[in-house]
Amino acid sequence: MSDTEKKTKININNVSFEYVDKKSKYEALKDISLEIKEGEFVCLLGSSGCGKSTLLSLLNGMNKATKGEIRVDGKLVSGPGIDRAVVFQHYSLFPWLTAKGNVLFGIKQNGKNYSKKQRLELADSYLESVGLSYAKDKYPAQLSGGMQQRVAVARALALESDILLFDEPFGAIDPKLRLELQELVSRLSVEKKKTVVFVTHDIDEAILLADRIVVMEPGKIRTIVDVDIPHPRKRDDLVGKKKYEELHKKLITSFYNHVEENIYEEVFL
């Protein structure tokens, strides 16, 4: 199956974005264009402040592009919508609802008017898919960070949208659990045929998950790297393989080159 046969899902056309406050303007994104195919898993990789999260906020509609436009299935994005589910960096579960209650909230929002019985069954099945059936009646405060993000993933799935957006969701989670969550996301996105945009600053995470890695430098796309490794990927299988090492080296080079440039600019300009 080649990419050219697949439909374009997300179209980012010459998008710029400026943060404006009273005294200053800061151009976070300059004339970005990117096309994302249906069912594709794209990682936005870059260091802090390169605009990757800003780009995601434009995709989910929380911010509006200053110039250019974003289209999903050909329709202009004008605000947040249930066709794009988001998993945030911070834990954003509703603290007064149980894990199941949080997932039910997502199901009620998805606009499909299920009966109460169907909703309850669906909530159970989504929690099962993230391996949290045993904790469905717990409140977020009773769950660890990793478990909370699992619920957040289940809640995002519950919206039943084609597109999943992740904003550095596993940044604050310990490495072992992070790997479990990465493999979970990788498996679910293939199983449920989702189009995914995943923001990260972790090179290994990007290689493990992505079909395509968009390496960003402040405001711009630096380069796009295809990851030609079949899914589902397991970290243990990847490490040591030649293809993986090559990719890793390539990404490290483009990642650190610009960091060096930044340091150079700071020191010498």
Added chain:
Amino acid sequence: MNIKIINLLITGIGETFYMVVASTVISYILGIPLGVLVYATDKNGICQNSFVNRIVGLVINLVRSVPFLILLVAILPFTRAIVGTTIGSSASVVPLVVAATPFVARMVEASLKEVDHGVVEAAQAMGSTGWQIISKVLVPEAKPSLLVGMTIAFTTILGYSAMAGFVGGGGLGAIAVNYGYYRYQTKVMLITVALLVLIVQIFQEGGLKLASYIDKRIKR
């Protein structure tokens, strides 16, 4: 102490309860929408509108800056127009509501402001409308804080209700004024004070207990 005074005190307790509970309920019915309005129209709020925000904020601040005793007297014509009289417990409810509503609105606003913005953002990302965010996210999340606010409002209104005793309002305040102050019956004065303290304690403790019981943010 004779039976007459005891009966008087019992009626006083009843009247105080009536005034304070009625005023708290009515001020919350009026104050919650007002507080939500101020919160939602604030800068970076969910339906930003600085004109509405300023006008409502100004009215709230104006009423709040009038000392209660003066407000009480100043709105006597308004009170008469609504309940037909200016003396007794029902007549006290009107100024109590007028004074407490802006106070409640500010308390509600403060409670809503405590809600983590990330939670609101998550609801927006799931396509929630402004009304859904208020009713399904903000109010449930702020419920414990709203309840704590309510116990504070209750205590404040109780204090105000005692003041109403000076200008013909009913309840324990009136007894303290009429017997303790005008007739130098220190004993009656002390008893009414003790009763007021007791009522505050019961409601304060009860409110806080209830608030922590429904608060799911705490690990248990």
